[in-house]
Amino acid sequence: MATEMSRMPxxxxxxxxxxxxxYALQAVSRGSTxxxxxxxxFALLSSQVKPTRPLMEPAEKVFVVDDHIGATGSGYIGxxxxxxxxxxxxxxxxxxxxxxxxxVGTLSRNLSEYLHEFTMYAVRPFGASVLLAGVxxxxxxxxxxxxxxxxxxxxxxxxxxxxxEALEAIVKGYRPDLPADDAxxxxxxxxxxxxxxxxxxxxxxxxxAAKRFEHRHIPAPAA
Amino acid sequence: MTTTxxxxxxxxxxLAADKRASKGFFVGSKVVxxxxxxxxxxxxxxxxxxxxxxxxxxxxxxxxxxxxLRRGYPLSVKESAKLISNIVYSSMxxxxxxxxxxxxxxxxxxxxxxxxxxxxxxxxxxxxxxxGSGSPIAYGVLEQGFRKESSLEDTRKLAExxxxxxxxxxxxxxxxxxxxxxxxxxxLEAN
Numbered sequence: 001m002a003t004e005m006s007r008m009p010x011x012x013x014x015x016x017x018x019x020x021x022x023y024a025l026q027a028v029s030r031g032s033t034x035x036x037x038x039x040x041x042f043a044l045l046s047s048q049v050k051p052t053r054p055l056m057e058p059a060e061k062v063f064v065v066d067d068h069i070g071a072t073g074s075g076y077i078g079x080x081x082x083x084x085x086x087x088x089x090x091x092x093x094x095x096x097x098x099x100x101x102x103x104v105g106t107l108s109r110n111l112s113e114y115l116h117e118f119t120m121y122a123v124r125p126f127g128a129s130v131l132l133a134g135v136x137x138x139x140x141x142x143x144x145x146x147x148x149x150x151x152x153x154x155x156x157x158x159x160x161x162x163x164x165e166a167l168e169a170i171v172k173g174y175r176p177d178l179p180a181d182d183a184x185x186x187x188x189x190x191x192x193x194x195x196x197x198x199x200x201x202x203x204x205x206x207x208x209a210a211k212r213f214e215h216r217h218i219p220a221p222a223a
Numbered sequence: 224m225t226t227t228x229x230x231x232x233x234x235x236x237x238l239a240a241d242k243r244a245s246k247g248f249f250v251g252s253k254v255v256x257x258x259x260x261x262x263x264x265x266x267x268x269x270x271x272x273x274x275x276x277x278x279x280x281x282x283x284x285x286x287x288x289x290x291x292l293r294r295g296y297p298l299s300v301k302e303s304a305k306l307i308s309n310i311v312y313s314s315m316x317x318x319x320x321x322x323x324x325x326x327x328x329x330x331x332x333x334x335x336x337x338x339x340x341x342x343x344x345x346x347x348x349x350x351x352x353x354x355g356s357g358s359p360i361a362y363g364v365l366e367q368g369f370r371k372e373s374s375l376e377d378t379r380k381l382a383e384x385x386x387x388x389x390x391x392x393x394x395x396x397x398x399x400x401x402x403x404x405x406x407x408x409x410x411l412e413a414n
Contacts, residue, residue: 063292064292065292066288066292085293088293089289092286092288092289095285095288096281
């Protein structure tokens with residue numbers, strides 16, 4: 001029976017778990033610490049950039065999906081960028097078909113269905129979780145999508161390395177009326193707190209007023 | 224049917240078009256938009272089937288956004304024209320053509336450009352051009368009035384005059400003129 005299992009790792013095991021999906025989640029928890037936070041006025045996506053070495057340009061971690069939606073992820077960066085392209089294409093397809101920007105719920109469902117396909121067959125599920133932030137008719141939205149295709153809606157999420165500790169720090173500092181600048185410093189503290197000091201962090205933000213997802217550039221401290 | 228005009232001046236580009244949609248010998252609409260903007264710095268004027276035109280523009284907008292997001296900076300006018308002509312060409316080759324004749328005009332970091340393409344997807348770069356049933360009449364005005372060194376305002380007047388002349392004698396064109404002028408320096412930077 002044990003040999004049967006190891007030959008078909010994409011089936012349920014005897015505990016009823018999909019081990020490939022569990023491994024994918026483990027891959028995510030080895031990724032860089034990444035946080036999403038929203039209030040009714042804005043949504044913020046922040047991700048630690050690693051590795052960084054002298055003379056190396058930090059990799060892009062926070063992405064524009066469409067004018068009104070942004071994304072970031074944690075896990076295998078190649079998987080993150082492939083999923084990113086999937087949602088970018090879905091957003092533009094929606095514009096071609098309906099002549100309207102896509103809503104965040106429809107977009108996350110599209111991503112979730114795509115990820116789910118890879119849990120059904122003898123293939124490797126994506127080793128990446130994605131955070132989507134955007135503004136649509138329903139207001140400011142923040143959604144986490146996992147390798148299994150599971151989606152979560154909420155006010156704050158942390159994925160990647162030491163995600164639980166980082167989320168604890170966010171929960172302590174979160175208020176529904178948190179100003180955007182304070183949110184950036186809260187998230188920065190949370191990420192740096194679990195990674196032992198100064199980190200390169202990329203931020204992206206969208207406000208309910210402007211409805212545009214944009215990178216937020218933090219002036220680098222003088223070296 | 225239709226008259227569209229595209230002109231390149233030293234200060235930018237101008238597109239102009241009439242507003243009539245014909246249903247055979249009947250005026251189907253008097254308020255049709257034949258000029259579509261792809262972004263702040265690039266636009267297309269289309270003569271032919273409006274359904275094909277609108278679909279083509281939506282498709283081009285989506286493809287441009289995707290490429291701009293993927294690579295981090297927007298398309299040049301030439302790239303936009305080539306993108307559209309590739310779509311039109313592949314449709315023609317699969318016996319399902321877009322019934323359109325189009326002008327792609329705009330300004331980018333290299334300056335003002337006017338490109339034109341037919342339904343076969345052949346593109347050329349022009350100083351000025353016209354398409355649609357009124358184009359022979361519009362060309363009369365353009366050949367007489369075009370000056371490379373004209374200001375954008377004078378170019379704008381010439382484009383409007385060319386379409387108005389065509390509207391006087393071509394039954395497929397009429398009901399007013401839409402004009403779009405895009406000045407230099409309007410090119411988008413990386414996002």
